[in-house]
Amino acid sequence: MEMKHKRKNIFPSLLQGEYKAAYCLTEPDSGSDANSGKTKAKLTADGKHYVINGQKMWITNGGFADVYIVFAKIDDDKNLSAFIVEKAFGGITMNEEEKKMGIKGSSTRQIFFNDCKVPVENLLSERENGFKIAVNILNIGRIKLGVAAVGGSKMAISLATKYATERKQFGVAISTFGAIQHKIAEVVTRVFASESAHYRASQNIDDAYNAFVAGGMDSAKARLKSLEEFAIECAILKVHGSEVLDFTVDEGVQIYGGMGFSAEGPMDRAYRDARINRIFEGTNEINRLLTIDMLLKRAMKGHLDLMNPAMAVQKELMSIPDFGASDDTALFAKEKKALSNLKKAGLMVSGAAIQKFMAKLSEEQEILMNLADMLIEGYVAESVILRVEKLISMRGEKACEIEKEMAIIYLHRAIELAAAAGKSAITSFAEGDEQRLMLMGLKRFTKIDPYNLKTARRKVAKHVIDKGEYPF
Numbered sequence: 001m002e003m004k005h006k007r008k009n010i011f012p013s014l015l016q017g018e019y020k021a022a023y024c025l026t027e028p029d030s031g032s033d034a035n036s037g038k039t040k041a042k043l044t045a046d047g048k049h050y051v052i053n054g055q056k057m058w059i060t061n062g063g064f065a066d067v068y069i070v071f072a073k074i075d076d077d078k079n080l081s082a083f084i085v086e087k088a089f090g091g092i093t094m095n096e097e098e099k100k101m102g103i104k105g106s107s108t109r110q111i112f113f114n115d116c117k118v119p120v121e122n123l124l125s126e127r128e129n130g131f132k133i134a135v136n137i138l139n140i141g142r143i144k145l146g147v148a149a150v151g152g153s154k155m156a157i158s159l160a161t162k163y164a165t166e167r168k169q170f171g172v173a174i175s176t177f178g179a180i181q182h183k184i185a186e187v188v189t190r191v192f193a194s195e196s197a198h199y200r201a202s203q204n205i206d207d208a209y210n211a212f213v214a215g216g217m218d219s220a221k222a223r224l225k226s227l228e229e230f231a232i233e234c235a236i237l238k239v240h241g242s243e244v245l246d247f248t249v250d251e252g253v254q255i256y257g258g259m260g261f262s263a264e265g266p267m268d269r270a271y272r273d274a275r276i277n278r279i280f281e282g283t284n285e286i287n288r289l290l291t292i293d294m295l296l297k298r299a300m301k302g303h304l305d306l307m308n309p310a311m312a313v314q315k316e317l318m319s320i321p322d323f324g325a326s327d328d329t330a331l332f333a334k335e336k337k338a339l340s341n342l343k344k345a346g347l348m349v350s351g352a353a354i355q356k357f358m359a360k361l362s363e364e365q366e367i368l369m370n371l372a373d374m375l376i377e378g379y380v381a382e383s384v385i386l387r388v389e390k391l392i393s394m395r396g397e398k399a400c401e402i403e404k405e406m407a408i409i410y411l412h413r414a415i416e417l418a419a420a421a422g423k424s425a426i427t428s429f430a431e432g433d434e435q436r437l438m439l440m441g442l443k444r445f446t447k448i449d450p451y452n453l454k455t456a457r458r459k460v461a462k463h464v465i466d467k468g469e470y471p472f
């Protein structure tokens with residue numbers, strides 16, 4: 001019997017930075033539809049190698065990678081397999097560097113595999129397991145992208161704040177104008193909220209990992225499983241982080257005025273570099289669709305009870321609103337009630353949409369986008385409230401005055417967005433009495449006591465301007 005060769009361990013070289021790696025999934029005709037790639041792998045007659053032929057596109061690190069994780073289909077397989085391909089194997093050529101709008105410091109190339117001979121032991125995992133591997137990599141890529149977006153946003157805020165305190169118009173620093181303070185407070189609040197959601201999901205992933213390991217699972221499997229469990233959150237963070245970053249750099253350009261549009265100022269590059277984040281690691285449309293798709297699949301498998309809470313909300317809709325006494329003086333009492341109602345709004349709209357379209361809901365992308373927005377905003381608003389609650393328990397309320405204002409500002413925004421998304425969904429599939437009832441329900445579940453958001457934003461902006469940078 002022939003001995004199976006042991007695969008060369010490339011990890012020490014990767015960890016020491018001796019090897020650089022690239023991830024080769026996308027092809028000219030296979031982007032969002034990642035499992036449709038045409039790159040082929042064929043076993044040689046002696047069974048010792050796979051020969052890979054095909055073309056990959058938009059490959060980051062492409063120009064200088066020593067090792068490529070290449071996704072290809074073996075023969076006429078339905079699903080992708082993954083291969084560890086070293087440049088030294090030969091049969092690899094590439095085009096010139098892509099001319100891009102931003103991230104020009106990053107190498108992006110088309111890579112061609114022409115009869116590239118790969119030892120059979122370099123098949124990663126099992127045949128046809130490549131798509132699963134690709135998705136798992138994307139899960140971690142998404143949360144990492146979100147974190148990087150939060151970091152980039154903080155840098156842009158610090159630059160814009162400094163500029164606003166230095167730039168004088170009408171005899172005063174532009175940071176003294178309410179319109180500029182509004183911008184500073186809004187970007188800071190959204191970044192703080194996004195970061196809260198990242199902290200929350202990361203801790204959840206770490207806790208799940210530790211629990212799997214304590215239960216006897218091996219570490220590598222536990223890593224994958226814990227990320228898989230929070231794949232919805234990873235998609236949420238990717239979308240939210242990248243959109244907050246784009247909003248932040250856009251407002252950054254505006255705060256810089258003409259200098260924001262100058263290629264000699266820092267906002268020009270920040271603006272261009274930020275834009276890719278809504279496109280790679282799955283476009284934001286794909287990630288929005290995925291959040292709801294994964295949620296529905298979990299409900300169908302019985303891992304998540306969606307329909308019972310949705311039915312309970314429908315029942316509540318028919319009843320008289322509860323005006324019962326509640327302890328409004330407790331920390332975030334009103335806000336938590338508003339959050340709980342926000343979840344009811346999401347359940348009401350999604351439950352009705354599922355009942356209406358059943359399996360055909362996947363064809364109603366506009367509604368799915370609305371549902372995703374409700375989910376994303378609810379998750380982030382809850383995260384910022386939980387974070388500030390924890391901070392207050394550690395430092396006391398007085399020391400967290402600004403953070404508390406930001407939690408409230410964010411919640412108001414989340415409710416406003418969710419109300420608009422809910423309305424757009426309801427009016428696109430419900431009519432007559434059903435529509436009226438649902439719109440009334442939406443109004444009831446997205447009600448929040450008025451709050452002087454201008455004063456709150458001014459407080460936040462003053463704090464940031466006094467510190468001269470992103471201060472949290």
Ligand SMILES: Cc1cc2nc3c(=O)[nH]c(=O)nc-3n(C[C@H](O)[C@H](O)[C@H](O)COP(=O)(O)OP(=O)(O)OC[C@H]3O[C@@H](n4cnc5c(N)ncnc54)[C@H](O)[C@@H]3O)c2cc1C
Binds near residue numbers: 030061280
């Ligand atoms: C700078 C850069 C670096 C990259 N690095 C890598 C890398 O290292 N490795 C790698 O494998 N790939 C990489 N990519 C590829 C990247 O992941 C893809 O560009 C991305 O997944 C989108 O695919 P696409 O460009 O083919 O767009 P398409 O899939 O053609 O999408 C075009 C538009 O249609 C929308 N769309 C597509 N399908 C649907 C659908 N089902 N429903 C609704 N809307 C839809 C999209 O959201 C988008 O708005 C990189 C791309 C860039 C630009």
